[in-house]
Amino acid sequence: MSNDQPVQRWFIDLTWFDQHNHSFLALAEGYLCPKCRKRLEGGKGEISAADLLSSIKDCCAKTPGFVTAKSPILDSIFRLFLANGNQPLDLEELSKQLAEWRGGTYRASPQTLPRLLSHDRYYGLRQVQDLGN
Numbered sequence: 001m002s003n004d005q006p007v008q009r010w011f012i013d014l015t016w017f018d019q020h021n022h023s024f025l026a027l028a029e030g031y032l033c034p035k036c037r038k039r040l041e042g043g044k045g046e047i048s049a050a051d052l053l054s055s056i057k058d059c060c061a062k063t064p065g066f067v068t069a070k071s072p073i074l075d076s077i078f079r080l081f082l083a084n085g086n087q088p089l090d091l092e093e094l095s096k097q098l099a100e101w102r103g104g105t106y107r108a109s110p111q112t113l114p115r116l117l118s119h120d121r122y123y124g125l126r127q128v129q130d131l132g133n
Helices: 014-019 024-029 034-041 049-058 073-083 091-101 113-118
Strands: 009-012 125-127
Touching (some): 009 073, 014 024, 024 049, 034 049, 049 073, 073 091, 073 113, 091 113, 113 125
16 A cells, blocks of 8 residues: 655744744743752753753653643644654644543544644644745
8 A cells, every 4th residue: 555645743943933923942941840940940041952952751751641641632732742742743642642642531533633733833743844845
């Protein structure tokens, strides 16, 4: 069976925040655990997006309740991308991970996810634009 549809992969587009006068840093800092917040705020200068993503992936995302079934779905998706260091995911993998992280209580099918993701106006969730493929 041939599938001519390109695979849709999504991620948090950090440039989207600047283009829309939003702050990725302000939003992502809200997802830090108390330990990482204290460590990063105690450092010198502004916290970088890379430091935030690294801290959330390596520590904060491993705390119980980082993603729960009670979280709004787009918030859960944003948290999932924070937890994986913002590595792009295709719709199948995103659907699978959402079900795992939310305890199997939410079944966002790969067919419905693009509608949710394409209407995001807060989290900077965008489709990867593959060039040359």
